[in-house]
Amino acid sequence: MTNSIDELEKDATAIFLIGTNTTENHPIIGYKIRKNVRENGAKLIVADPRRIELAEIADVYMQFRPGTDVALLNGMMNVIINEGLLDQKFITERTEAFEDMKQIVEKYTPEVVAAITGVPAADIRKAARIYAEAEAGSICYAMGLTQHHTGTDNVKSVCNLAMLTGHLGRPGTGVNPLRGQNNVQGACDMGALPVSYPAYQAVSADANREKFEKAWGVKLSPHNGLTLTAAINKAYQGELKALYVLGENPMISDPDQHHVEEALDNLEFLIVQDIFLSETAQKADLILPGVSWAEKDGTFSNTERRVQRVRQAIIPPANSRQDWQILMDLTNRLGYSMDYGSPQDIFEEIRTVAxxxxxxxxxxxxxxxxxxxxxxxxxxGTPILHIGKFSRGQGLFHPVEFKEPFELPDEEYPLILSTGRSLFHYHTGTMTRRTQALDAHQPTNEVQVNHHTAAALGIQDGEMVRLSTRRGSIELKAKLTDILNEKVVFTFFHFSEAAANILTHAEVLDPVAGIPEYKVCAARLEKIV
Structure with missing residues (x-):
């Protein structure tokens, strides 16, 4: 996040949510947004293919066709430019390449965008005016925006919108991605990305590589590594021989599950370090029992970039070990010497290189x-980024054209399937489905389907149906609802016995970030007779 969480409760006068079901996936942040709207009169714009809970209190709700984010954002910018609502001073003093972006946006009139997205032109205009005219406008997004083959384009478009209106570098403004887990930000900060060392220092830069070679006393590769999805593909092709998986469950979380299973089976050696025998761990040649968040000391860096202490609350089971100790012992046995005495020792090293x-x-x-x-x-510390200037100097506008999702509905698969999370479960359910109080609320998977679509297919609420794509089929309960339009269905990815990622595809990834398109694929729904 460029800004802090508390600003969403007290400083933002307009909040634009796109691709985030905030009250279910980030309940504390969702509460703060709701409180700001209720008590301070903040304006709320919600853009989502589902009529999520916060849409009920929104000043504008835009139910757009999944995968048309760029068109919608370009349409809002078209209105802002044509109605003179842009922040010309901010653009002139702090940005570059505005004219290139403006030239692309000119053709995305609200009427053109309405035909692409399904959002009425009047709503696009209203949303654009609310955001542009706000004293402090904040944008929040999550994986609904990023998990597309155009995910990077989507994020660039959000940044274009914020710069166009000058909603950056001040309290209550910003571009604020909401991280999916408690320490995703910290993992990225520490270099758990294939393109960077800790603190986002590029692997490809000679000076960075030389710095870390000196700090770590080892020769480093000048080449970027692989994303998880790319690694799975390499394993499938026989080019990757071994994989070490820590606290991850790609057998459930990665797209096209049959493809993932074949890839893992093709490995010569699979190591899994986890706290439970996950679906991926069941395929491992070696399982290393780590510890949970409550059994460790260290730090977490949360979604607002706040680095916080974590303290051990309970003693771990006798045969499990601290993750850092497992890794240290492994590297020592492989011939690289490590001699840390505690997580604090590791953190002190982090301070010297990050x-x-x-x-x-x-x-x-x-x-x-x-x-x-x-x-x-x-x-x-820095609760607000980009005050006065951007890290690169001038903010760079990107001209972004709309591209259709990779897989569109057709006669055989006439629906759009999107996937996501439930309020009651976390990621692949490895922990939450072992928690009786949570599992009782949603013990099985379900597919949300519009009442009219269900009626046309003869499907009753709560009965078992078959949901299919070109990758395979799953059987699960139908949940009839009015929060989706008639051409869209939605299901959850937490359930191994009816795994959504049997259905999703990995044929085309985002060319920059390597993100799969979890949020859009063509599907068919059938009554089981």
């Missing part, structure tokens, strides 16, 4: 976390 963490110490975050970047111990 400039954005240099001023953060255990002593400083004993009670309250700090937002990075925090370059020295006198620095108060």
């Amino acid at each position: 400039p954005s963490y240099a001023g953060i110490s255990y002593a400083r975050i004993e009670r309250t976390g700090l937002h990075w970047p925090c370059p020295n111990e006198e620095h108060p």
